[in-house]
Amino acid sequence: MTAKKKPTPPKGADAAVRKIYAERGLPTKVAKACKLSRQAIDYWNRVPPEHAQTVSGLIDMPLHKIRPDIFPKP
DSSP: OOOOOOOOOOTTOOHHHHHHHHSTTHHHHHHHHTTOOHHHHTTOSSOOGGGHHHHHHHHTOOHHHHOTTTSOOO
16 A cells, blocks of 8 residues: 655645645645635645635635735735
């Protein structure tokens, strides 16, 4: 029996997506919270704006760091 390979973020992924992949099981939790398939998360280089609030709560990162192009720094 072989060990499961730890999922890795896509090349060019931003800090928020890398943080999702840093913790074991978090990509699955994010997918479930966003009502997406686990595989959909594998295509993210950036967190989509419609999921930024949900992801912010799960990874404890402020919105302006997840999507600085959309959410201004407070």
